[in-house]
Amino acid sequence: MNEHDPALEPEHRNPADKLPVHVAVLMDGHGRWARRRALPRVAGHRKGAESVRRLITACVRKNIPYLTLFAFSSENWARPETEVKRLMELFLDALYKEMDELHKNGVQFRVIGERSALDGEINAGIDRAEEMTRDNQRLHLSVAINYGGRADIAQACRRIATAVSEGRQAPGDVDEESVAVNLATAGLPDPDLFIRSGGEQRISNFLLWQLAYTELYFCDVLWPDFGESDLERALDFYAGRHRRFDVPASRWRQVSPMFWKRALTAVLLAPPVLLALWFLPPYAIVALVGVATVLAAIELARLIPFSGPVPHWIYVGLVLALGLGGSLAVVYGSPSFARIVLAIAFAWWVYMAGHLLWRRDPLGGLYSSTGGKAVAGLLVLVPAWIAIVQLHDLDHPGHPRHLVYLLFLVWIADSAAYLAGKQFGRHKLAPVVSPGKTVEGAIGALGIGALFAAAIGAGFWHYRGTTLLVWTALGVVTVAFSIAGDLTESVFKRIAGQKDSGTLLPGHGGMFDRIDALTAAAPIFGLGCVLMEKVVQ
Secondary structure: OOOOOHHHOOOOOOOOOOOOOEEEEEOOOHHHHHHHOOOOHHHHHHHHHHHHHHHHHHHHHOOOOEEEEEEEEHHHHHOOHHHHHHHHHHHHHHHHHOHHHHHHOOEEEEEEOOHHHOOHHHHHHHHHHHHHHOOOOOEEEEEEEEEOHHHHHHHHHHHHHHHHHOOOOOHHHOOHHHHHOOOOOOOOOOOOEEEEOOOOOOOOOOOOOOOOOOEEEEOOOOHHHOOHHHHHHHHHHHHHOOOOOOOOHHHHHOOOHHHHHHHHHHHHHHHHHHHHHHHOOHHHHHHHHHHHHHHHHHHHHHHOOOOOHHHHHHHHHHHHHHHHHHHHHHHOOOHHHHHHHHHHHHHHHHHHHHHHHHOOOOOOHHHHOHHHHHHHHHHHHHHHHHHHHHHHHHOOOOOOHHHHHHHHHHHHHHHHHHHHHHHHOOOEEEOOOEEEEEHHHHHHHHHHHHHHHHHHHHHOOOOOHHHHHHHHHHHHHHHHHHHHHHHHHHHHHHHHOOOOOOOOEOOOEOHHHHHHHHHHHHHHHHHHHHHOHHHHO
């Protein structure tokens, strides 16, 4: 591949053509290709490497963002020793000869599989390649080496068992997402299209969990002969499929027990929280919100993670110092300071919304380094603490109606997102970050949020006309950013390979899990209230 190769220019396809986001390929037929030509088997593998180059070039041009190749299975060690040795030599050669070109063309490279059995020189080459290309976004290329689907699932189960035994996860919280975040492909969306060359019609222990809803395409072409026209036929096959995820008629009765546990926890916690908001003085509110924020910061520091306990607790202390100082400034009557913090938070969450929706790799960029994740964590937690105190301070003592309204708005929207996604979910909202969240769930949250905002605005605050419309719009925007807050926490968890931030709250995981939506909703709603003078009067 060449950096300025016209073949790499993006292809302009008919918008009606459906392209897969993630293509997984099992490359089969190298040996038969060589045997038919009376050549050694390694000749088939060398020729197959050319097909890999063509496939990568085509995926870049067609803007297919994820490609996973099954290069060497855990069962392939049973092949003749000389063949295995030649395969490893070819792979090592590719690591050093091809990686510079891949890097120039924006390809991010990673290896999935059990690397402990690989030669030290190969592992060093993999480390070099992954480090070199980690910030690239044009194509995410994963190569499965010494990989087996069953072993992948077993490894995920072992990690979950360890988390349960160490108290980091409750047994009742183990679900499909718990498995997904512990697989070798954590951070990748499940494949939309699986291609196998060589005529066999089986998946051969490749991505067993991940291929559950994948369209399967089998062709007779031997891999060394596989070209762009063969890829086009596979894509045409995919485009002609109707992606239906069958929903049983009884699905309304299939709400997870986890939902009821979450609801019960919320019901039990709501009365003491509301009483505290109503009757505690401002300084006590600062302390109450501070405790929740510090608990979330402790969990976040584990997710980042830092190199040892000292930087871990320094980070928690920094969150405490910044949040406490800012909150006391609000209590002491510094509205200009609060507005500056809210404006900074607004800019951050607008950036994060774009990062989540339009960045090809939402787990990269700022989140690819410990320092970046630490800064992101500060921008998530500290402004939220200050914003909650500011909202409590908006109203007369003993009547924190804005803050109580926000808590109910976020809780109702979150419940609506879960139920709507459970019943109607078809399209993944952010498959890399949180595979369980759907576009339909988000629409449900926005719709219910709008109805709730309009009902409270008209019935409680007695807004009418334009004021009611603006108030309702603020409710919708707040809900939208609450989803961004939820997904942002999922970024931290996905990178760390954790389903929950902790086990503090039954059904909710940790404190960070409980306040994730609020971290974005509070500053956005607080800024909206400042801008809506009629609301804050």
